[in-house]
Amino acid sequence: MTDRLIRLMRIITLVQAKPGILARELAERCGNSERTIYRDMDALSAMHIPITHLGHGKGYAFIGNFALYPLDWSDEEAMAFAQLRNLMDDIKPLLPSGFESAYEKVMAAEYKHRAEKEEKMEIVGREVGNTWMERSGLQPEQPAFLIELFVAMLKQKSIQADYSENAHEEKGIAIDPYYIILLENRFYLIGYCQQFGVMRTFHTNGLSNVKPLKYGFSKDNFDLQAFMKHKWALDKDSLQVEFKIKFSEWSMERIREEGLLVKPAKVDRDNRCYHFKVSVDQEYTFVRWILSFEEEAEIVEPSYYREVMRHQLEKGLSLYK
DNA sequence: ACTTCCAGCGTCTTTCATTA
DNA sequence: TAATGAAAGACGCTGGAAGT
Numbered sequence: 001m002t003d004r005l006i007r008l009m010r011i012i013t014l015v016q017a018k019p020g021i022l023a024r025e026l027a028e029r030c031g032n033s034e035r036t037i038y039r040d041m042d043a044l045s046a047m048h049i050p051i052t053h054l055g056h057g058k059g060y061a062f063i064g065n066f067a068l069y070p071l072d073w074s075d076e077e078a079m080a081f082a083q084l085r086n087l088m089d090d091i092k093p094l095l096p097s098g099f100e101s102a103y104e105k106v107m108a109a110e111y112k113h114r115a116e117k118e119e120k121m122e123i124v125g126r127e128v129g130n131t132w133m134e135r136s137g138l139q140p141e142q143p144a145f146l147i148e149l150f151v152a153m154l155k156q157k158s159i160q161a162d163y164s165e166n167a168h169e170e171k172g173i174a175i176d177p178y179y180i181i182l183l184e185n186r187f188y189l190i191g192y193c194q195q196f197g198v199m200r201t202f203h204t205n206g207l208s209n210v211k212p213l214k215y216g217f218s219k220d221n222f223d224l225q226a227f228m229k230h231k232w233a234l235d236k237d238s239l240q241v242e243f244k245i246k247f248s249e250w251s252m253e254r255i256r257e258e259g260l261l262v263k264p265a266k267v268d269r270d271n272r273c274y275h276f277k278v279s280v281d282q283e284y285t286f287v288r289w290i291l292s293f294e295e296e297a298e299i300v301e302p303s304y305y306r307e308v309m310r311h312q313l314e315k316g317l318s319l320y321k
Numbered sequence: 322a323c324t325t326c327c328a329g330c331g332t333c334t335t336t337c338a339t340t341a
Numbered sequence: 342t343a344a345t346g347a348a349a350g351a352c353g354c355t356g357g358a359a360g361t
Contacts, residue, residue, distance in 0.1 A: 033356050038323065
């Protein structure tokens with residue numbers, strides 16, 4: 001039963017990642033027969049998952065802009081989210097419409113993710129983020145104001161806060177909290193900074209003296225996905241490192257098919273080298289992403305990170321000696 | 322590309338016996 | 342009496358072949 005659920009979720013993510021994917025390919029990727037995929041498609045349609053087949057030889061795709069994001073929770077976080085069900089009745093008036101079905105989808109996505117343990121950049125979307133914050137505020141290691149942040153985000157009310165980062169301090173800045181996202185086990189607030197008139201990303205750890213303001217804001221047409229896609233580095237202002245990565249032909253193919261999580265600063269196709277600008281506090285995530293290519297991608301520069309990579313690999317190797 | 326039919330297989334449920 | 346274990350049967354999932 002669990003296997004099947006995992007497979008259903010995998011189908012959803014595969015169709016999402018590659019609209020027009022054929023049943024044959026789905027079968028290969030899931031390690032099952034086409035027959036099983038057809039059965040799963042029936043099951044998904046019975047669950048009102050809006051997948052449709054586009055006609056002979058054109059494969060499957062989602063109707064409209066349905067989307068699920070994989071999550072990356074710790075066990076405790078996943079448990080907390082699962083327990084949210086018990087609290088939902090109490091906070092119902094606060095919840096936006098469509099919340100409950102979003103919750104179900106997230107829970108399903110979590111199953112799939114547990115099974116695959118893929119290391120990808122994770123986004124907690126709007127409804128999910130709202131919900132998550134409600135719960136995470138109850139965890140002792142999280143700052144108490146996260147609840148306030150959550151409520152402000154939900155009600156679309158601006159906040160005032162102090163913010164410090166890299167010994168640089170800003171007092172009493174007004175922020176429109178758009179989204180809370182989870183990245184590599186750290187929380188970030190993506191919001192509009194009224195002082196500078198730009199979208200910014202704040203470490204929640206750097207925030208203090210958070211106070212709700214009386215006036216609200218509108219998100220207009222802000223597109224979180226687009227915003228995230230062009231930013232590996234969340235902090236515009238922080239120091240950046242330029243990586244030069246050499247990919248194998250195979251991985252170049254994979255990149256071409258699946259697209260890049262990170263926008264390269266420069267591409268040298270002849271030598272199969274990509275250049276990426278990565279902010280220093282994201283380098284670990286970046287290195288792990290490169291690590292996921294195994295022998296198919298090599299850090300050419302900077303040499304320091306070659307050492308970091310070598311150290312990582314040796315640590316792993318020591319387990320098998 | 323998709324459906325229908327069917328046999329094989331594993332898992333879950335039920336039943337009954339055994340043990341503490 | 343309740344908990345545990347074993348055996349048997351029911352059930353659902355799966356892949357393959359053949360057909361639309």
